[in-house]
Amino acid sequence: MTFMLAGPAVYVLWLSFTVSNFGQNPQFVGWQNYAAILTDRYFWTAAWNTFIVVNAVVYIELLLAVLVALVVASLKTGRMLMFAVVLVPYGISEVVGVLSWRFLADPSIGLITNTLALIGIDFNWTLNPEAALVLITTISIWHHLPFSFVIIYAAIISVPNELYEAARVDGATKWQEFWLITAPIIVPAALLAIIFRYVFAFRMFSEVWLVTQGGPIRLTEVLGTYLYRTGFRYSDFGGAAATGWLMVLGSLLLAAIYLRAIYRSAFRDA
Amino acid sequence: MRKFIGRFGKALAVGLISVWSLFPIAYVVLNAFKQHRDIFVFPPDVIFTPTFDNFISIAEVYPQFFGYMLNSLLISVSATLVCVVASALAGYVYSRFRGKALAASAFYLVAIRLLPPLVITIPLFPWVNILGLADTYWVLIALYAAFWLPLNVLIMKEFIDQIPRSLDESAIIDGASEWQLLRHIILPLSAQGMVACAVFVFVFSWNEYVYAFIFTIQNAKTTPLVLAEIMDSVTGTNYGVLFAAATIQLIPVVLLVLVLQRQLVAGLTAGAVKG
Numbered sequence: 001m002t003f004m005l006a007g008p009a010v011y012v013l014w015l016s017f018t019v020s021n022f023g024q025n026p027q028f029v030g031w032q033n034y035a036a037i038l039t040d041r042y043f044w045t046a047a048w049n050t051f052i053v054v055n056a057v058v059y060i061e062l063l064l065a066v067l068v069a070l071v072v073a074s075l076k077t078g079r080m081l082m083f084a085v086v087l088v089p090y091g092i093s094e095v096v097g098v099l100s101w102r103f104l105a106d107p108s109i110g111l112i113t114n115t116l117a118l119i120g121i122d123f124n125w126t127l128n129p130e131a132a133l134v135l136i137t138t139i140s141i142w143h144h145l146p147f148s149f150v151i152i153y154a155a156i157i158s159v160p161n162e163l164y165e166a167a168r169v170d171g172a173t174k175w176q177e178f179w180l181i182t183a184p185i186i187v188p189a190a191l192l193a194i195i196f197r198y199v200f201a202f203r204m205f206s207e208v209w210l211v212t213q214g215g216p217i218r219l220t221e222v223l224g225t226y227l228y229r230t231g232f233r234y235s236d237f238g239g240a241a242a243t244g245w246l247m248v249l250g251s252l253l254l255a256a257i258y259l260r261a262i263y264r265s266a267f268r269d270a
Numbered sequence: 271m272r273k274f275i276g277r278f279g280k281a282l283a284v285g286l287i288s289v290w291s292l293f294p295i296a297y298v299v300l301n302a303f304k305q306h307r308d309i310f311v312f313p314p315d316v317i318f319t320p321t322f323d324n325f326i327s328i329a330e331v332y333p334q335f336f337g338y339m340l341n342s343l344l345i346s347v348s349a350t351l352v353c354v355v356a357s358a359l360a361g362y363v364y365s366r367f368r369g370k371a372l373a374a375s376a377f378y379l380v381a382i383r384l385l386p387p388l389v390i391t392i393p394l395f396p397w398v399n400i401l402g403l404a405d406t407y408w409v410l411i412a413l414y415a416a417f418w419l420p421l422n423v424l425i426m427k428e429f430i431d432q433i434p435r436s437l438d439e440s441a442i443i444d445g446a447s448e449w450q451l452l453r454h455i456i457l458p459l460s461a462q463g464m465v466a467c468a469v470f471v472f473v474f475s476w477n478e479y480v481y482a483f484i485f486t487i488q489n490a491k492t493t494p495l496v497l498a499e500i501m502d503s504v505t506g507t508n509y510g511v512l513f514a515a516a517t518i519q520l521i522p523v524v525l526l527v528l529v530l531q532r533q534l535v536a537g538l539t540a541g542a543v544k545g
Contacts, residue, residue, distance in 0.1 A: 011393040071283045082284060084531070088291050091523050093477035095494040096516045099501050100294035103301075103509075111297075114312045142294065150538065203386030206479045210498055224388055231392055232484065244389035 016241035033238040042218050046226035053137050054201045061141045065148035073156045090146035098210040101139045129219040132212045139207050148193040155189035191262050195255045202251035223247050302513035309509055324514035331511050342492040345407050346475035349414035353471045354464050361426025362456055379420040391484045405487045414475040422467040425537055429463030466537020473523050493519050
């Protein structure tokens with residue numbers, strides 16, 4: 001079992017120190033691949049874009065998930081229906097999601113673009129890399145909100161109703177109810193959601209590939225597309241493997257504060 | 271008055287959430303039924319004469335589409351069967367037996383999911399080529415089944431945990447073999463869990479893009495891949511046809527979710543309790 005766990009990881013590590021032809025006939029080259037990547041300015045654009053997009057996705061999505069979960073949990077009728085409605089995007093293929101958003105935000109005919117134009121905002125993601133990253137972030141949040149939502153929602157509805165009733169008897173306001181009862185329950189769930197989303201958002205590939213392919217002139221590249229381009233377009237599997245390792249390290253590093261928080265709270269309980 | 275504002279605010283929030291969640295999909299489906307000239311109107315017409323022309327044109331404009339849908343169907347169904355059988359058996363083992371090796375393998379199952387799929391393709395790619403599996407159904411079936419295995423094993427374990435052990439024991443006393451115990455007691459009683467697991471794998475396989483993008487070239491291409499290709503090359507008059515194709519791609523998922531709602535919620539709850 002340990003071999004199975006370590007197998008692929010070590011193999012990627014080994015590949016990252018070699019030069020090969022699509023992974024065949026690897027020749028050992030030491031740190032050369034890492035040096036090549038770390039001096040490639042496209043890598044740094046990709047890393048910076050990933051950093052910005054991942055952070056935006058994780059925190060905006062968490063905020064939305066909490067708000068949506070609070071609204072859905074407070075409904076008296078139609079709760080199941082709304083639960084289902086919120087989950088819809090998770091069952092949709094990334095390709096169809098991107099197709100819809102790309103058309104909605106089409107520079108010349110899109111519904112969103114035209115509406116924004118009415119209030120004087122020019123949104124053209126085909127020319128402007130920042131706009132493209134905004135679109136990519138939006139699509140990613142749209143697609144994955146159900147994931148964070150389920151985690152937070154499960155935590156919110158696990159609070160027994162008596163707790164709220166007792167608080168009301170004691171004369172707590174709605175605001176106090178939220179901060180003193182609901183919020184402490186949400187925090188551990190939110191930590192979990194943040195860790196998972198850091199790890200999952202870091203591997204972002206299809207949204208970017210399907211919207212811009214990393215262009216114009218590789219300005220909207222993220223680490224996922226950088227890895228793909230290095231490995232499969234420039235047939236540099238060593239470089240791709242090295243990027244892969246840097247990606248895994250990066251996501252763990254970003255999630256480290258939260259991992260530590262979870263570790264400590266588990267430790268305190270034990 | 272305050273109550274009224276509260277209720278109004280909640281209705282507004284519900285409306286906003288629904289629009290956010292459903293509108294992009296509804297927009298694709300609506301446009302699939304619009305005539306080409308109606309698609310590009312701004313502001314869009316809410317009322318229009320629906321047409322099936324776009325659906326009829328799919329076979330003509332993108333003749334390869336339905337063949338690739340068949341690929342998707344074969345791959346998704348096979349991956350689902352493999353994954354559900356494996357998860358049910360593994361779930362049974364994890365639920366009824368204890369041991370160091372088992373605990374380690376459970377940890378491994380979860381840990382491996384943290385590696386990005388794209389990173390996994392790098393070591394896989396040379397091997398897939400050496401084994402001659404590139405661009406075949408097999409590689410995608412194996413990958414899709416393996417990808418959902420960890421979570422489905424956990425879900426199945428939750429379900430099988432709920433079956434009282436006294437049932438196992440009385441079956442054994444009555445002389446049932448382990449296989450009979452599985453077939454006549456465990457599997458029928460955890461059927462709800464298996465249905466949920468099946469839907470998860472199927473929907474994932476049906477929609478998946480990255481693995482299909484890397485491991486197929488021509489023969490084993492799946493629907494999402496073809497849609498992406500059409501999306502990149504589409505011009506004016508064919509937008510409606512693209513929307514129609516995307517709408518057809520949505521149908522199996524919508525049907526499954528509508529029919530199997532109850533089992534899905536049970537499965538999600540089992541997963542969420544664990545998570």
